[in-house]
Amino acid sequence: MKTSRCCAVLAGLLLLPGIALAADFDGGQLSPLWGIPFAGLLLSIAVFPLLAPAFWHHHFGKISAAWTLAFFLPFTLTFGPAMAGSSLVHALVAEYIPFIILLTALFTVAGGIFIRGNLHGSPGLNTGLLLIGAVLASFMGTTGASMLMIRPLIRANDNRRHAAHIVVFFIFIVSNVGGSLTPLGDPPLFLGFLKGIDFFWTVKHIFPETLFLTGSLLVIFYLLDSWYYRKEGVLPVDPTPDTPRFGFDGVFNFWLLAGVAGLVLLSGFWKSSVVFDVYGTEVGLPGLVRDAGLVAITLLSLKMTADKVHKDNQFSWGPMAEVAKLFAGIFLTIIPVIAMLKAGLNGPFGAVVSAVTRPDGQPDPAMYFWATGLLSSFLDNAPTYLVFFNTAGGDAQTLMTTLAPTLAAISAGAVFMGANTYIGNAPNLMVKAIAEDRDIKMPSFFGYMAWSVAILIPLFIIMTFIWFK
Template identity: 40%
Template sequence: MLLLAIAPNQAALPPVGMLAPFAILLLCIALMPLFAAHFWEHHYPKVAVALGLVTTAYYVFVQKDWHPLHHAAHEYVSFMALVGSLFVISGGINIRVKGEATPFVNTLFLFIGAVLANFIGTTGASMLLIRPWIKMNKFRITHFHIVFFIFIVSNVGGCLTPIGDPPLFLGFLRGVSFFWVLQHCWQAWALAVALLLVVFFIFDTRNFARIPKHIRDKETANEHWHFSGLINILWLGVVLAAVFLPKSVQESTLLGVFSIPALVMFAAAVASYYTTKPAVHESNDFNFGPVKEVGYLFVGIFLTMIPALQILQSGQGLDIRSPMQYYFTTGALSAFLDNAPTYLSFLAASMGQEHLSVDSPADVMKFAAEHAPHLIAISLGAVFFGAGSYIGNGPNFMVKSIADKAKVHAPSFLAYMARFSIPILLPILIIVGWVMVKSGH
C-alpha cells in the first residue's frame, strides 16, 4: 500500500505498524467479495469490528488517549445518520414505469438522476431509480445501460453537494462549507456528465435502432409513469433542513457523540419507515441489508483510519504536490478502495504539507480558501473515479445486485473494467482533469 511508505518522525505519532488494520480492512473490502464471497458475506461484520478494536486497544492502553476515538465516534454517527436516513427514505418512494424509453428519454432520465444524487445522495438516487431504469428499458437492456447508470447516477452525478457522495460529506464534517463544492466543482461536474451522456446517447441510439419498428413505435407510445410513497418527500426535506441548522445547534451534542442534526435525521428515517405503506416497501424489495453492511464496514474504517490520518497530517511521506498528481492519485485508489477514507487520507496529507490539521475546522476552512485547486483535485478524484470498479463506491455493488436479481446480468468485475471503465470512463476523466484541474478551473 502507498500509505505504508510513510514514516513519521514525531514520538506522539502512532507507529507505521498501526496502519496495518486500516490497510487490511480496505484490502478485505476490495478482494474478499471476489475471492472469498461466501466467507465475507457471513463474517464481514466480525472482521471490520475486530480490526477496529485493534486500533481502539492501541489508543486506550498504549496512547491512553480517548480523544481520537471520541472524535471518530462523533463523525461516524453523523455519517451514518445521513447515509442511513437517505437510504430509508428513498426506499419508501416507488416509481413504476410502463412502456419503452427512447434514447432521448433515457439520456434525460440519467441527467435527472445526476442532479437528484446531490439531494438524496448517490446511494439514495441509485436505489430509487435503478428499478424504473431497468423496467423502462426491459426489451433492450444491455450491460452498458447498467454501467452508465453506475457511472452517472451512482458516482459522477453526486459531486455538487456534501449530501451527494460520502467523501464530500466527510469533508463537510471536517469543516468544508456546504456550498464550497458547488461553487468550485460545478464546471467539472457539467463537463464530466455531459461527456458521459453524449457517449451514452450514441450507444443507446444504436441499441434502439435494432428493435423492430412496429414494436418500437408501440412501446414508446404507451409510456406511463406512476409514483407512490410521495410522503417521503417531506422526510427528505427534514433531512436537508437538518444539514442547514445553525452552527450553534449543530455543535450541540448528546453524550458528545450524537449531534442535533444526526438525531433529526434518525427521527426522519424512523418516521419515513412507519408512515410508508408496506406495499411500497415490498414493491422496492426494501430491506436493511445494504445499510447494515455500510454501518459495520464504516465502524472499522472510521476507527482504523485514525492512525493513517494522524501520520498523513504530520506532513511527511507522500511526494505529491500538484493538483493533477492529487487528482490521479486520489482517483487511482478511489477506484479500488472505498473513496470516502481515500478522500480523507489525501486531504490530511495535503493539509499536513501546509502544517495544517484535518482535525481542526478552522484549518480546513483555511486550506479550502488558500489551496482550492488541491481540494478540488482531491474531491473530483474521489467522487469521479469511484466509478472505476464495482468496489470504488458503495452504490456500485448495490446496483449490480439489483440488476442480477432482475435477471439483467451486469458485467463481471473484470469485464466492467476491461469493456467500460478503462476504455470509456478513464479517457473522459483524463479530459476532465486536463481541462479543469490542470487549467485551475
Template identity: 60%
Template structure:
C-alpha cells in the same frame, strides 16, 4: 453485494467485548482530552497500515474471487481486521488511548456517516416510481439526466434505487440495453452525487471534517456539468444508433407494456427528504456553543441534534409509508447492514493511517507525501486528483477521500481557502472515479445485481472497465486540463 446475515455467536461476543471497552472502570478510562496521549504519526511504523489495506483489499477482491465465502463470512473478515488493529494498539498504547481513539472516530465520523446513509436509504426506499415508458433515446437520456440531478439531493444510493427499476422496465423489450445500465452507473450512481454532502459518502465525510455544505456545489459544479454533458451526449448518440438498428429486427415481446406515463407513490417521503437536508444545514449554521466531552472527544450539541433528527425522520418514513410500496421497491435492510459492519472495520483500521499521513514527510508514508508535494512545498493537484481517483476505482471511495484529505493537511479552512484546488481535486477524484469499476462505489454493485436479476447481460468486471476506460478517462483527462494543471 450479498450475504448480510449477522455472523454467529462468536462474532457477537467479540463485538460486545470491543464495545464494552468504554464501560471499563471509570478510574482507568475517565480521562479528559489533556490527560490522553496524542497519537504521534511520525513514530508509527507503516506496518500499522496493514489492517486497513487488508480490509480494503478484502472488500475489493473477495466478493469476486471468493463469492460464497464472502457471502457468508464477510462480517467475520471485518472483525478480523478490526481486531488486527485494536489488539496490538491496546497492547502498546493501553486501554485509555484505545478508547479515546475508538470513541473519537465513532462519535465524530462513523455514527454520523452511518446515520445519514440509513436515513437516505430508508426514505428513498419509500418512494416508488410506477408505470412504464418506451425506452427511446430521448426518454432514456431524460431518465439519466433526472437521476444525475437527484443524486446530489437523495444520494447516489437513493437515486439509483429509485430509478434503476423504471429504467429497466422502459428497456426490457430492447435487445441492446447493457449500455443504458452502464451509463446509469456512470452518471446516477457516481458523478451525479458530486454537488452536496448528501450526494456521496466521501463528501459527507468532508462535511463532518468541517467543509462547508455548499462548498462542493460551487467548486465541483463546472467539472460535474462538463463530464455529465459529455457522457449524456455520448449516450444519446449510442442509444440512437442501437435504437435505429433494432427497428430493422422483429420486435421482442414487452414484459411490461407501455403506459401513457409514470407515476410516483410514497410522495409523503418528499417532505422528509427536505427535512434531512434541513437537519444537515442546521448542524452547519446553528452554533449554540454547547459542548460535551466524552472520553476526551468534544461533541457539539448541534451534531447530536442533527443525528437525532435524522433518526426520527427515518422512523417517520417507516411509520407513514405503506408496506406495499417498500415491497414493490424490493426494499430490505441487507445493504445498510452490510455497509454498517464493513465501515465499522474501515473507520477503526484507518486510525493509524490518518495519524501517519498527518505527519507528512516525517511519517512512514513520506514517499506518497513527496509525490503529491512540489519541491517548494505546494501540492501537486494533478497527482491528488489521479491518485485519489485511482484508489477510489478499486477501493471504496469514502476512506480513500479521508486518506488524501489528511495527506493534504486535514485542515478544512486551509483546504477551502488557499488549497481549494487541492480539495477540489480530492473530491472530484473520489466521486468521479468511483465509476471506473463495479467496486468503486456501493451503488455500482447494487445496480449490477438488480440489472442481472432482470436479465440484462452485464459485462464482467474487466468488461465493464473497458467501457469506463473508453468513456470516462477522456472526460477525466479533459477536466485535468481544465481544473488541475
C-alpha cells in the same frame, strides 16, 4: 468466530479503564504493515464474490469482523486498551454511526417512493433518467438520488438481455459525479462546508468540470446503449409489465427527503457550545439533533409508507445490511491508514504528501487531483478529502481564494474518482447490491475497474490538461 462474538470483543474494550483518552495518535510511528487488515478487507471484497460467491453471500459480515479483529487485537496489545478503545469509540461515534444513520434514512425514504408509468428502457429514456439522477444528486445527495432512481431504471430495463452497463454508468453519473455541486451532494463536500467552505463555492468553481464529465459520460452511454439495444433487442415477455399511468406513490416521502436535507444543513449552520464527551470523543448538540431527527424520519417513513409501495419497489434490507457490515470493517480498519497519511512527510506515506508539492513549495493542483482521487478510489473519500484539505494548509479562506485551484482539484478528485471502484463511495455498493438483488449480473470488483479504467481515466486525463495543469 461468530460475528456476535467479534462484536462482543470489540464492545468489551469500552469497559476497560482509562478509555477516555484522545483517539488521535502519531501515525508517523506506525509501520505500513498496520494497513494489512484494511488491504485484506478490500481484497476480500474484490476476490470472494468472484471466486466463492455463495460463501461470500452468507459470510461477508463475519469476514469483515475477522479483518477488524486482525487490526484491533494486535493494536490493543501494542498500544494498550485505552488507545484502542478510544480509537474504536471515535471511529464509531464520530464517523460510522452518523454515516449509517444518514444512509439508512435516505435508503428508507427513497425506497418509499414508487415511480410508476409506461417506462420502456430505450437508449433515449435511459439517458434521460441518468441526467435527472445527476441533477438530483447535488440536491438530495448521491445516496438519495441513487436510491430514488435505480429502481425505476432497473424496472424499465427488466426486459433487456444485458443491463449491467446501464447500472455501471448509473454508478458513474448518479452515485458520484452528480453530487459535486453542493455540500449536500457528497460527504467530502459536506466536510469542507463544516470546515468553513462557502455553500455555493463548489458550484462556482467546478461546474465546468462537472458539466464536461457528466456530458461526456451521457454521450458515451447513449452510443453504447444504442449499440446494445440494436444488437440484442428485448425479451419477448416483459417480466413486470409497465402501468399506463405515470405518477408517484408515497409522495409524502418527498417531504421527508426535504427534512433529511434540512437536518444535514442545520447541523452545518448551527453552532452550539453544548458538547458531550463520549469516552474521549466530543459529540456536539447539532450532530445529535441531526441524527435523532434522521432516525425519526426513518421510522416515520416506514410507518406511513403503504406495504404495496414497498412491494412494488421490491424493497428489502439486504443491500443496506451489506453496506452497513462492510463499511463497519472499512471505517475501523482504515484508522491506521488515515493516521499514517495525517503524519505527512514524517509518516510512512510521506512520498504521497511530497508528490503533491512543487519544487518551489507551492501546491500542484494536478497532483492533488490525482492523489486525492486515487486514494478516494480505495479509501473512504470523506477522510481522504480532509487529509489533503489539511495538507494544503487547512485554512478555508486561503483555499477558497489564493489556493482555489488546489481546493477545486481536491474537491473534484474526491467526488469524481469515488466512481473508480465499488468501494470509493457508499452508494456504489448499495446500487450494486440492489441490481444483483434484481438478478442483474454485475461485473466483479476488478471487472468494474476495467470499465472505470477504460472510460473514466481517459476523461480524467483530459480534465487534468484543461483545468488542473
